[in-house]
Amino acid sequence: MNSIEVEDLTKYYGDFCAVDHIDFDVESGEFFGFLGPNGAGKTTTIRMMTGLSTPSSGTVSIMGFDISRDPLDAKEHFGVVPEASNIYEDLTAWENLNFAGELYGISRSERRRRAAELLEAFDLSEFKDKKVKGFSKGMRRKVTLSMAMIHSPDILFLDEPTSGLDLQSSIKLKEILRDLNRRGTTIFLTTHILEEANTLCDRVGIIVRGRLAAVDAPEKLKRTIQASQSVEVSFDPAVPGLAFDLEDLPAVTSAEKKGDKWRLWTQDPSLVAASLFEYGNSRGLKIVSINTLGPSLEDAFLAIVNDQAKGDGHQ
Amino acid sequence: MTALRRPSRVRREIFRAWAITKKDARIYYLRPGTMMFGLMFPLFLFISFAVGRDLPPQALIPGLVAITIFFSASSVGPVAVPTERRMKTHERMITAPISPLSILLGEIAGGAVYGAVMTAIPLIIGMIWYGITIDHPIGLLASVALISFGFSAMGIMFSAIPTENPGDVMMILNFVRLPLLFVSGIFIPIEEMGRYGIITLVSPLTYANDMIQYSVGGSSAFGPEIDALGIAAFTLLFLWVGVTLHERSRKTA
Structure with missing residues (x-):
C-alpha cells in the first residue's frame, strides 16, 4: 500500500513553473529521499504535499486522503519537520509539546505520557521546564522533531533535518530516524547531503528544474553510471x-x-x-x-542533474 | 454518517482553536507591542482628552471602556500573526489538522479575551474611584464579549497584510483606528455632529460606544438591539474579509 501518491503535481508562480507535472509514490514504511540542487523545487513540492501551498494542478494523496479535498483527514496522518525549527521560543519545551498535542486532539493524559516519553528519548527531560529560546540549535531541532512525533504519525516529512547541526547531533538524529522507520513510520526526507540519502533511504527521487529526473534505489542509480x-x-x-x-x-x-x-x-x-x-x-x-x-550517489546525482540540464538546454 | 461525524468534528475544532487561544495568551498578552497599543495607548489618549474638561464620570468612563476594548482587542492579532509568520510557527498550525477558519477563530478569541480583561481596568477604576454604577450588568458583560470579539476580528483582518513585522500591521491599523475615534461619538457626541453625524454609522466603534453607554448609564442613541446588530454585521464582515485574505495569501504561498 502507498502512504503517499503524487500525481501530475504542478506549481506555477506567475509564468515560472517551479514544479512541473511530477508523479511518484511512497510505499508504507519506506524511507524516501527527495534530492535536488538548490531551487530545483524540493521545498515547493514538500509544501504542497503538507498543505502549506496549493498546487496549480495535480493531486497529493496521504494515506488515501486528498490533501486538497480532505485536508483535515490527511493532516491527521503526518508530522512535519521544516528546515527552520518552528517552535515557540517563549514557551518551555514541555509547553511546546503540549500545544502540538492539543493541535492533534490528543487527550491530556496521553499528551503527558507522549511528551515525557519523547523528551526522555531526546535527552531533554532535564530541560523540559526551560524556555526554548535558550536552547542550542541541536536541542531546538529535537524539540521540533518531538512536536512532529507527538501524535505518533504514520508519515514524517523532514525538510533538511540535519541542516546546521553539529556532527554528534546529526548522527543522533539519523539514528532516531532509522529507529522510527524500523518501527513502521514512513519517512519523506529532503536533503542536499547525498551521503545522508545514501545511508538512510530505500529509494530516492531526484528533482531538477522542477522535473522529476529519476526515482530509484540509491544502488540502482549508481549502477546507471558504471563508467565513472x-x-x-x-x-x-x-x-x-x-x-x-x-x-x-x-x-x-x-x-x-x-x-x-x-x-x-x-x-x-x-x-x-x-x-x-x-x-x-x-x-x-x-x-x-x-x-x-565505484560510482557514488554523488556521481549518479551529478550525472542525472547534468543530463537533465543538457536536455532542457536542447529544448 | 455525516450527521454522526459533524458534532465530533465541531468539538475537535473548538478544542484545537482553544489551544491556539491559550497559546496566544501565554505568549502575546504581555508583549510590549500588545501592552503599548492595548493598554497604554488608549489610557493616555483618553487622559489627554478628559483632563481639563468638566464631564461627569458616568459619561467619561463608558468612553474610556469603549476605547480600551477597541484598542486592546484589536492589538493581539496584529502582533501574533506577523510574529508567527516570521518564526514559521504559523506554518505549524496550517500543517495541523485544524481548519483555517478555526485557526483564525482561535486567534480572534485570543484577542477577545485580552480585550475583555483589559476592559475590567477602567471599569474597576470607575466603580471604585469615581463611584459609577452599572445599570445593566448582564448587558455590559454581553456587550463586552460581543464587542471584544468584533474588534479582535478586525485586528485579525488587518494581520492578513503579508508582512513578518508587527509594526507594519500596527501602522496601517492605526491609520484606520485613530480616525474612527473621532467619528464614533466618543470625543464628539453624535448629536453635536449635525449632518456629518451620518458618518458615524459606518464606524463599528459607534455601536460599541453606544452599547456600553446604554449598559453603564442607561442612555443610548440607537438602542441596544440596533447596536448589537451593527456590531454583529461588522464582525461578520471582518471575519469574511479576514478569512478570504488569509486564505488567498496561503494559496499563493
Missing part, C-alpha cells in the same frame, strides 16, 4: 600540483584533489592502480593508501 569508476590514492609526501602528471597516466580520464588524496576517474581501475605504483617509485613517493571506488 575511480581510484583514490594518497602519497607521502603529498605533493601539490601533481594533477597534471596524474592525468597523463594510462586510462585516466580526469583527476581531482580531495583533501590529502587524489581521485582518478577511469574505465580501467586495475591498469591505473598498477601505473600509480610505478609513478610513485619513479618519483620517490610512498603510497599511503590506494582504493578503487
Whole structure:
C-alpha cells in the first residue's frame, strides 16, 4: 500500500513553473529521499504535499486522503519537520509539546505520557521546564522533531533535518530516524547531503528544474553510471600540483584533489592502480593508501542533474 | 454518517482553536507591542482628552471602556500573526489538522479575551474611584464579549497584510483606528455632529460606544438591539474579509 501518491503535481508562480507535472509514490514504511540542487523545487513540492501551498494542478494523496479535498483527514496522518525549527521560543519545551498535542486532539493524559516519553528519548527531560529560546540549535531541532512525533504519525516529512547541526547531533538524529522507520513510520526526507540519502533511504527521487529526473534505489542509480569508476590514492609526501602528471597516466580520464588524496576517474581501475605504483617509485613517493571506488550517489546525482540540464538546454 | 461525524468534528475544532487561544495568551498578552497599543495607548489618549474638561464620570468612563476594548482587542492579532509568520510557527498550525477558519477563530478569541480583561481596568477604576454604577450588568458583560470579539476580528483582518513585522500591521491599523475615534461619538457626541453625524454609522466603534453607554448609564442613541446588530454585521464582515485574505495569501504561498 502507498502512504503517499503524487500525481501530475504542478506549481506555477506567475509564468515560472517551479514544479512541473511530477508523479511518484511512497510505499508504507519506506524511507524516501527527495534530492535536488538548490531551487530545483524540493521545498515547493514538500509544501504542497503538507498543505502549506496549493498546487496549480495535480493531486497529493496521504494515506488515501486528498490533501486538497480532505485536508483535515490527511493532516491527521503526518508530522512535519521544516528546515527552520518552528517552535515557540517563549514557551518551555514541555509547553511546546503540549500545544502540538492539543493541535492533534490528543487527550491530556496521553499528551503527558507522549511528551515525557519523547523528551526522555531526546535527552531533554532535564530541560523540559526551560524556555526554548535558550536552547542550542541541536536541542531546538529535537524539540521540533518531538512536536512532529507527538501524535505518533504514520508519515514524517523532514525538510533538511540535519541542516546546521553539529556532527554528534546529526548522527543522533539519523539514528532516531532509522529507529522510527524500523518501527513502521514512513519517512519523506529532503536533503542536499547525498551521503545522508545514501545511508538512510530505500529509494530516492531526484528533482531538477522542477522535473522529476529519476526515482530509484540509491544502488540502482549508481549502477546507471558504471563508467565513472575511480581510484583514490594518497602519497607521502603529498605533493601539490601533481594533477597534471596524474592525468597523463594510462586510462585516466580526469583527476581531482580531495583533501590529502587524489581521485582518478577511469574505465580501467586495475591498469591505473598498477601505473600509480610505478609513478610513485619513479618519483620517490610512498603510497599511503590506494582504493578503487565505484560510482557514488554523488556521481549518479551529478550525472542525472547534468543530463537533465543538457536536455532542457536542447529544448 | 455525516450527521454522526459533524458534532465530533465541531468539538475537535473548538478544542484545537482553544489551544491556539491559550497559546496566544501565554505568549502575546504581555508583549510590549500588545501592552503599548492595548493598554497604554488608549489610557493616555483618553487622559489627554478628559483632563481639563468638566464631564461627569458616568459619561467619561463608558468612553474610556469603549476605547480600551477597541484598542486592546484589536492589538493581539496584529502582533501574533506577523510574529508567527516570521518564526514559521504559523506554518505549524496550517500543517495541523485544524481548519483555517478555526485557526483564525482561535486567534480572534485570543484577542477577545485580552480585550475583555483589559476592559475590567477602567471599569474597576470607575466603580471604585469615581463611584459609577452599572445599570445593566448582564448587558455590559454581553456587550463586552460581543464587542471584544468584533474588534479582535478586525485586528485579525488587518494581520492578513503579508508582512513578518508587527509594526507594519500596527501602522496601517492605526491609520484606520485613530480616525474612527473621532467619528464614533466618543470625543464628539453624535448629536453635536449635525449632518456629518451620518458618518458615524459606518464606524463599528459607534455601536460599541453606544452599547456600553446604554449598559453603564442607561442612555443610548440607537438602542441596544440596533447596536448589537451593527456590531454583529461588522464582525461578520471582518471575519469574511479576514478569512478570504488569509486564505488567498496561503494559496499563493
